[in-house]
Amino acid sequence: MEAGSFTATTSGGRSSLERSSRSRALDPLLRWVLTGLAALILLLIAFFFIRLFIEAKPAFDKFGYVGFVFDNNWDVSKEIFGAWPLVVGTLITSAIALVIGVPVAISTALYVSELCPMRVRQPLTVLIELLAAVPSVVYGLWGIFVLAPKLQPAEQWFSDRFSFLPLIGGPVSIPNCFIAGLIMAIMILPIVSSISREVMATVPAQDKEAALALGATRWEMIRMAVLPYSRAGISGAAMLGLGRAIGETIAVTIVIGNAPNVPQSIFSQGYTLAAVIANEFNEAASDPTHRAALIAAGLVLFVLTLLVNAIARYYVNRASRGKRTVPTGMAG
Amino acid sequence: MTTLAPVSARRRTVDRVSRGITLALTAVAVLPLAFILYYLIKEGIGAWSVDFFTTDPTGRFLGDPGGIKSAIIGTILMVALASAIAIPFGIGVALYLVEYGKGSRFANLVRYFVDVMTGVPSVVFGLFVYIVLVVTKIGGTFAGWKGSVALALLMLPVVTRTAEVVLNLVPDSLREAALALGAPRWRVVFRIVLPTALPGLVTGSLLAVARAAGETAPLLFTAAFVFGTQFDLSQRMNSLPLQIFNDVGQAQDRLVQRAWGAALTLVVLVLLLSLAARLVQRRSRLA
Numbered sequence: 001m002e003a004g005s006f007t008a009t010t011s012g013g014r015s016s017l018e019r020s021s022r023s024r025a026l027d028p029l030l031r032w033v034l035t036g037l038a039a040l041i042l043l044l045i046a047f048f049f050i051r052l053f054i055e056a057k058p059a060f061d062k063f064g065y066v067g068f069v070f071d072n073n074w075d076v077s078k079e080i081f082g083a084w085p086l087v088v089g090t091l092i093t094s095a096i097a098l099v100i101g102v103p104v105a106i107s108t109a110l111y112v113s114e115l116c117p118m119r120v121r122q123p124l125t126v127l128i129e130l131l132a133a134v135p136s137v138v139y140g141l142w143g144i145f146v147l148a149p150k151l152q153p154a155e156q157w158f159s160d161r162f163s164f165l166p167l168i169g170g171p172v173s174i175p176n177c178f179i180a181g182l183i184m185a186i187m188i189l190p191i192v193s194s195i196s197r198e199v200m201a202t203v204p205a206q207d208k209e210a211a212l213a214l215g216a217t218r219w220e221m222i223r224m225a226v227l228p229y230s231r232a233g234i235s236g237a238a239m240l241g242l243g244r245a246i247g248e249t250i251a252v253t254i255v256i257g258n259a260p261n262v263p264q265s266i267f268s269q270g271y272t273l274a275a276v277i278a279n280e281f282n283e284a285a286s287d288p289t290h291r292a293a294l295i296a297a298g299l300v301l302f303v304l305t306l307l308v309n310a311i312a313r314y315y316v317n318r319a320s321r322g323k324r325t326v327p328t329g330m331a332g
Numbered sequence: 333m334t335t336l337a338p339v340s341a342r343r344r345t346v347d348r349v350s351r352g353i354t355l356a357l358t359a360v361a362v363l364p365l366a367f368i369l370y371y372l373i374k375e376g377i378g379a380w381s382v383d384f385f386t387t388d389p390t391g392r393f394l395g396d397p398g399g400i401k402s403a404i405i406g407t408i409l410m411v412a413l414a415s416a417i418a419i420p421f422g423i424g425v426a427l428y429l430v431e432y433g434k435g436s437r438f439a440n441l442v443r444y445f446v447d448v449m450t451g452v453p454s455v456v457f458g459l460f461v462y463i464v465l466v467v468t469k470i471g472g473t474f475a476g477w478k479g480s481v482a483l484a485l486l487m488l489p490v491v492t493r494t495a496e497v498v499l500n501l502v503p504d505s506l507r508e509a510a511l512a513l514g515a516p517r518w519r520v521v522f523r524i525v526l527p528t529a530l531p532g533l534v535t536g537s538l539l540a541v542a543r544a545a546g547e548t549a550p551l552l553f554t555a556a557f558v559f560g561t562q563f564d565l566s567q568r569m570n571s572l573p574l575q576i577f578n579d580v581g582q583a584q585d586r587l588v589q590r591a592w593g594a595a596l597t598l599v600v601l602v603l604l605l606s607l608a609a610r611l612v613q614r615r616s617r618l619a
Contacts, residue, residue, distance in 0.1 A: 030518040034428035038442045107357035133606045135546025137573045138595045186364045217347035247453025249549040298459040309451030
């Protein structure tokens with residue numbers, strides 16, 4: 001090409017450097033297709049919500065919004081659907097999961113990111129992530145046939161000794177709320193731990209080094225530099241765990257006993273919103289009211305997890321702003 | 333010369349005890365995995381045999397309960413179709429977020445909702461597909477492809493978020509170099525960005541596949557349950573998680589043993605996928 005040929009035209013009349021019309025058309029096309037896909041996600045979620053609401057409407061019409069959630073009477077044979085026992089079951093099991101799971105998860109995150117020798121850091125992370133790879137139904141199988149029978153004597157002992165505490169005491173059934181909570185605790189451990197680790201990784205090295213330089217021990221450094229800085233993010237991680245626990249279905253359905261009563265103690269059988277859907281779905285297929293009630297339970301679950309997750313994401317995103325690492329916790 | 337006061341005994345004890353506690357709790361965290369794997373192998377290996385993998389469950393109340401062939405085939409087919417839907421879709425959304433929507437309000441909104449979507453319980457996805465596709469009787473009632481749609485919805489946010497992270501790692505200098513050479517944007521995306529990010533994209537997708545393979549709840553309402561082997565995705569289809577769930581519910585020793593065998597199969601499958609994901613990740617040249 002000779003000098004100054006930038007404006008040279010070929011015999012066809014267009015610049016030799018100009019793109020073909022096909023090539024030019026592809027650019028906006030790709031842009032709009034991809035934007036369309038992104039918009040589709042938002043539409044999908046909106047459509048989701050609306051369809052669930054329409055299908056659940058008959059149940060809400062019959063029992064009222066407040067009545068459906070707060071009435072303590074779930075009786076399939078009489079076609080009365082007040083979801084309070086399920087809501088209470090969901091709250092109790094999730095609370096147990098958080099009380100057991102979160103401290104363990106945070107300790108693990110601290111140990112892995114601040115204390116452990118470099119060499120074991122990677123293997124330890126992988127081991128904890130593997131907990132997320134075990135399918136829910138396998139946790140259920142293990143829970144009902146191994147964990148629940150093995151723990152029953154210990155639970156009974158605890159129940160007898162500490163019966164003065166609220167929600168403890170009385171006979172221990174093999175499938176019960178505590179076992180469900182314990183299994184949930186194991187299941188939320190990887191996500192809470194990995195997000196806490198991500199958040200702890202954003203603590204500035206200067207803060208930690210400053211603490212150490214001033215003579216702090218390792219633990220004092222953690223307490224004064226790491227924990228205060230990452231508190232918001234860790235709370236967010238715990239809430240993400242809560243969201244997981246609330247929505248956990250199959251494992252819970254297998255180990256909770258599926259009794260639609262407000263549990264008398266944490267060692268009695270219960271039911272959760274998610275479990276009721278999985279468990280009663282078959283019998284409900286032919287009964288419109290029952291089906292609407294189950295879909296309404298699903299809607300309550302959806303709204304609950306949406307709220308919990310929205311708040312959790314707000315905290316986590318604020319804590320790890322600008323630093324987006326691979327969200328391994330989502331691998332679960 | 334002044335000497336620094338040594339760390340007092342009390343502070344040292346607190347330090348040691350606290351570190352001990354975190355170590356102990358970390359051990360507690362790893363314990364369940366060991367227990368689960370131990371029981372899976374102990375109870376599951378006994379159920380494994382050639383027949384176990386080559387016969388369908390019979391559903392007979394007495395006698396030979398049969399194997400899990402239909403469940404394995406169903407899981408593979410449904411997860412494959414779900415991946416074919418969710419992976420291109422998810423990577424497409426991630427491309428939008430990274431290449432076109434950077435910093436825009438709309439992109440942030442999409443990103444936020446994708447995050448929120450990861451937290452939606454799988455049972456709700458199942459219910460949704462049930463309402464939209466099964467109740468309306470589009471192409472019959474329960475069908476394998478409807479199960480795939482539910483699984484795809486579940487995989488979508490995982491694929492999108494992992495892909496977004498990987499695409500963000502592709503250095504801008506590469507894009508700028510290609511653009512400066514006169515390449516149109518779409519060529520930059522297909523010839524530069526995607527190939528560079530490929531190992532990471534594969535890793536993210538494999539993790540999503542592993543997650544989908546273990547899901548039970550969405551299939552309960554969409555693909556239903558059937559004993560026989562089914563290759564036609566427009567029919568009811570068996571799957572490993574559902575087979576396990578059903579067998580656990582029966583509480584008969586022979587069926588429970590089959591459940592352990594199927595669970596071991598499922599876990600091996602999922603672990604292989606996760607392992608493959610990690611190996612691919614190692615090949616990535618991106619940080």
